[in-house]
Amino acid sequence: MKFAKRGTIATVSMLLAASASLVAVGPASAVGTESVGTESVETREFAPVNRPGPPLSVPKRRLAKSVRCTPDAPRAKRGVALFVHGTTVTPRENFGWNWFPAMDKLDWPYCSVKMPNNAMSDIQVSAEYVVHAIRHVYRRSGREVDVLGHSQGGNVPRFALRFWPDTRRMVDDYIGFAATNHGSLSVNTMCPPIAGCAPALWQQTLNSNYVRAMNSHQETFAGISYTNVYTRTDEFVQPNLDDTGTSSLRGGGGAITNIAIQDVCPANLTSEHIAVGTYDPTAYAIAIDALTHTGPAKPARVPGSACTQQFMPGVNPAEFPGNYASTMNTIANQLVTYPRVSAEPPLKPYVFAR
Template sequence: MKRLLAVVATLLFVATPVASASASAEPYAPVNRPGPRLSVPAADLQAAVRCTPSAHGSHREVALFVPGTGVGPDEAFSWNWFPALDRIGHPYCAVTLPGSSVGDVQVSAEYVVHAIRYAHAISRGRIAVIGHSQGGVSSRFALRFWPDTRAMVADHIGLAAVNHGSAQNDELYPHGNGPAFALQLKRTAEFVEAVNSRQETFPGISYTSLSTVHDQFVTPVGTTDLRGPAGRVANISLQDVCPDNRSDHITIGTSDALAHALTMNAITRRGPANPAEIPASVCARDTMPGADPSTVAEDLAEFLKTATDVIAAAPVVPAEPALQRYVFARR
């Protein structure tokens, strides 16, 4: 009897991996399959990108800013990041996403694809993609399904990026009936599964994912983290660097001094951001360079009002938009 049980156990042990492999067959496109032709008209894509004159032929790593939900580059970055980079002469570009990013994230990603290609072409060098909130994941979708863009990007910095969806969206829209982007950024969304399929990061790109424990929109803690090799991927909580940091979901991408310092560290060094290189004095600063301390409260309030109004007016759809055919292994 013991011998019979041993034989059965051996057969089960051998058979299990085969069954498991079959059950977990990857439905999504191979990571190196060429991306599809962009469906958005070329004139619309080009009109959505603007760059500083210094980005043309630059020998520095041009920063491409991708805004989050409900705002454009002016509302998101013109009162903080742009003046900060203007002061030091650092080149940058920004992309305006359709409908202020309240529609299908897959469409927004096409704008990011074009923006990456354009910024790389005019700068003649690899660029840094800086995405706040949804901007951090729409840009990752671009890198996942248009592999030609990866060789154009040296750094990807996510500022509270919704990399693995948010529990808040799960709770607000358990049965659908919400803005398209919100349904796509649920933790259970097919979009989230697709953007993280096969691998979350790619060789040659340094990834810095910044988060805050005071994030009121992207939850739970850790949903921003990316999986990838140490030395190429840095998942950094602001409170691990400055324990008293009070940055929330909005300020991490717009006015926080530590988020600014870590981002600049990432795009001016080899590899992702290294918190050990950030001066301790940064923890005592209330606002990042470029943001006016005398108006920052008003600027933040205007940012939040704009985003809230745009999201409230967004069309309601009954279900998450269907994934495009190019996303799948069989199309």
């Protein structure tokens, strides 16, 4: 397993380097022609946190097709988990070979939402899918929703909660795995101004306009328990050396715990970005602690045995190499081939006070 983890980190490093290189030397024709934002958010006031959210612009039929649930989700006897995937992948690559089988073994009802274009396009549009998913799961189950998201999947629900305040009463737990809650310096290197990058990558650069809008006024909301799981050896989401890093949240209204994998397993120097949201046993144990207790997770409750395990429950060791390779191939393909734009998409009018 040590070899597998070292291989994982090397693969992620190569993907980042290859993506940055291809973007830097890519042909000008690869840059999209869509309108891009040039506004300075410092000069505009963001919308108040309790202003009702705008109508959803995505057709209802598309929204309805984006959510899939287990048969026991309607009229569930416990809170239903809603999984939100990360950039470049779909729910199948992100959670289909790890979290979904684990939840099946626990007899825990769950749903997933599939964002458009492998979550590579405007995150503001993807947020509408998450808004719909939260409302749909809450209505169908009659229970508060537990939202679990990896990478971009960690920040999209927060954008939804920020600008559609009706969803806040519907959510019990928010659990982020290596979430880009404040953007990432690593993404900046993948988005040079001349060649550009995918819209969702622009929006995950450090303190982008999108990030500033998402975190405006307050980062958390009362009644929701926030658990942020990150690793100090994350090569994609940086900086993340402590709880002042990009994944961690800093207050507003909800109860918060920001937990590094190394807070539970100090000797773990190999857990990286992809692992945290797919097969890391410590990340799983932290999330389960949050789901099975009132409030956010607490490191002291997480069993130390997680540090000695190879995979989280739900991962088939014999099938791991193939599943992991398939996920990484999807990531690589999206990073290399998705059309690029030369700047961040413009912020939607509803994020501003006027």
